[in-house]
Amino acid sequence: AQTVTQSQPEMSVQEAETVTLSCTYDTSESDYYLFWYKQPPSRQMILVIRQEAYKQQNATENRFSVNFQKAAKSFSLKISDSQLGDAAMYFCAYRPRTGANSKLTFGKGITLSVRP
Amino acid sequence: DAGITQSPRHKVTETGTPVTLRCHQTENHRYMYWYRQDPGHGLRLIHYSYGVKDTDKGEVSDGYSVSRSKTEDFLLTLESATSSQTSVYFCAITPTGFTEAFFGQGTRLTVV
Numbered sequence: 001a002q003t004v005t006q007s008q009p010e011m012s013v014q015e016a017e018t019v020t021l022s023c024t025y026d027t028s029e030s031d032y033y034l035f036w037y038k039q040p041p042s043r044q045m046i047l048v049i050r051q052e053a054y055k056q057q058n059a060t061e062n063r064f065s066v067n068f069q070k071a072a073k074s075f076s077l078k079i080s081d082s083q084l085g086d087a088a089m090y091f092c093a094y095r096p097r098t099g100a101n102s103k104l105t106f107g108k109g110i111t112l113s114v115r116p
Numbered sequence: 117d118a119g120i121t122q123s124p125r126h127k128v129t130e131t132g133t134p135v136t137l138r139c140h141q142t143e144n145h146r147y148m149y150w151y152r153q154d155p156g157h158g159l160r161l162i163h164y165s166y167g168v169k170d171t172d173k174g175e176v177s178d179g180y181s182v183s184r185s186k187t188e189d190f191l192l193t194l195e196s197a198t199s200s201q202t203s204v205y206f207c208a209i210t211p212t213g214f215t216e217a218f219f220g221q222g223t224r225l226t227v228v
Contacts, residue, residue: 006158009156033215033216035216043204043221043222044219044221045206045208045219047216047218050215050216052215091158091159095215095216095217102147102210103149103161103164103174104149104161104208104210104216104217105161106151106158106159106160107158108156108157108158109158
């Protein structure tokens with residue numbers, strides 16, 4: 001069974017600084033997707049970034065980038081130039097590429113606070 | 117919001133009563149999911165569906181049943197609600213051609 005682990009329940013960052021959120025996963029699949037979702041206090045689930053396992057290049061979306069280490073099964077999210085609006089809960093998620101069992105598995109999440 | 121509507125948005129019910137949550141999508145997307153979110157547990161999959169009348173259990177399916185008699189609706193039923201089922205419930209879909217899931221607004225269910 002696939003598992004996703006986010007070992008840090010909370011983190012804090014100073015506005016304009018950089019913060020890295022950690023995630024590890026366990027799978028026997030070779031082809032899969034990894035995601036980071038953001039959940040602000042509104043409860044809405046927002047996709048932040050996506051990584052395809054067969055791509056060696058790390059995904060980047062504006063201030064958000066990932067460090068994908070496939071052999072280590074590690075998928076961390078780096079937020080640069082942190083803003084107050086980045087304060088939220090962040091979830092790491094995994095999904096195998098194909099099959100009827102292609103379901104999304106989430107980590108427990110990390111609460112990020114941003115200090116002004 | 118990818119055309120996903122959950123109803124109701126909030127519900128308070130008594131222990132032992134049946135409860136049905138509805139997830140409605142406006143497109144004919146194949147994959148639909150029900151998750152529950154609890155502090156310290158993240159989102160956990162309850163049931164999912166990959167087509168009409170094609171459903172399967174997730175990791176926390178005990179006490180829940182689902183039905184999908186038409187593509188656009190995925191119903192989650194608590195046959196006899198318990199206090200441990202107090203949670204926020206999310207419906208999600210994965211549209212064809214997409215890899216990620218899109219989520220509804222969530223339903224806050226309180227069982228007293």
